[in-house]
Amino acid sequence: MSLPLVFFIDWRQRPAFDEQTVETLKRPDIVDIENYYTRSPSSGLWIFEFERKFVGLIAVDASADSLSTQTFSAPAEENIRKPKGKEKKGNKNVASTATIRHFYIAESYRQASAQNDLLTFALKHAFEGSSTVEKIKATPSPFATYLGHALKDAGFVVVDRGPKVGFVASRYTLTYELTREKWVEMQKSSAAQSALPILRGIVDTRLDQELVLVCALYASAGLLNRKSPNAIPCVLDWTSEVRGFHDMPIDWRKRTAAIESAVKKSAKPVTVVIDSVDTLEEDLESPAETYKFLSQILASIRSRNDTSQLVCHLTSLSAVLPLLKQPSFSSSLLHLTAHPPVLLTHIATAYLAPPPSSTSDSFAPENLRFWRVFIPLAERIRDVESLVFGTNGEGGAGGSSLDELVVEVQDDGGVERVLEGWCTTKGGSIALEDLDSLKSVWRKHVVEHSAPDPTKNLTFNLNLTESQHTSRSQVPLPYEHDGGQKAQILYDPDSADDIDDEDPDEDLDI
8 A cells, every 4th residue: 555655646746846856957057057156256156075975065146146047948958058258256246135046965964953054154155255145045945844944043034935845735835034134143242152251351450551442332331340430541432433324434544543642642551452343344344444453553552562452352253353363463362262151061961071170281182072072062153052042051041150251262373272261250260160150060979889788688687686796706716716825836756757867868769
């Protein structure tokens, strides 16, 4: 009965799938993949491999005809229209709406959420490749449910519902859409990885010195220490100057001059703190221009030839971060990254890889296993947030204290890495072992095993009463003596013991 049913289902569904397959193969992007996906800086086709094994692929079309569903009339037609040479890249060849043409992940890698990583990479390339792209659409197969979950996790929402497909027409063909505003919002630093407590701690330690605080996003009252009312730092408040809300454009020369003036007139070493580099990037509309602006500020600080510093606060997904980590920007860069303590707890319990203690070598052989797990997992921000705020998360309101953070310190271009603790209530930087939220990681569970009792659950009594113990102790044992007599050996020689001292071998009959 099952075999005829399989044939019937195949006969019923095969025409629809064959039609979709032929339609996909007749699209222009299949004719010349390289030429088609290089027409726009936001387009691209990427193949995901792991250890020389195919994992999956994704193709994003952001060209001017990205929404076109046009196909060739027949695959064997001789005059197939091919793109004539590479079109010149530029905004005129970029559409405001991009389309995910192809998206597939091998089944063995779906459980590891490889589709989320590949989708995150493609979205970042599409939105950062050109500011013209405002939204991205995708229409996955209704039978590829893992793609629908990945799109929803990335912020996509359903905007259209097509016809039903399947044997009993039980699944709709859904079209998903993600806007630039939603994507940017999801890239912002969350409470799971916020470094604001560290920024406040740095500001507090500089209040008794010369401090130039540049407020581009946060109010100065939330960053300054109210316990030091006599400390009056130089505050440059730019929070009211929002691009697009005023008729006059932002005067960046004036901003640069204000910082340089505050740096030059200081008689003592000065610390310049910028509370949000991401906000500066949004106002400048270019990571390169933001890098140039910060380089000018750093040049004015270096001209003092003292211990003056530049402190920049930005999110881990900022496009400016890779530029700042280059040695050409600063050869003495110190990169601090904040992580929630629950991340270390999760690695210690799920991967049996506890973090290195403050007294051990971070890259000792016994600690390499931790770093191999920690480094890639810490970069997956959505997974870290799910540990804190997810349904089955280990953090959240009932988890670790909000005053505690784990700080990853990278020096010498990221070659040296160490982990430190940070607690606001304990004065800032502390050892990992002193974090209350990590006590379970360092605690050694000692289990005391009691010796089994052989006399338990017997049908007869093996125990002695007190009188029996007394009588037993008074019985002399045959191998015991009182020790009053001197030990001696009594020996009576017999006839065979006629031993001649002059010939000891006489009895051998030689």
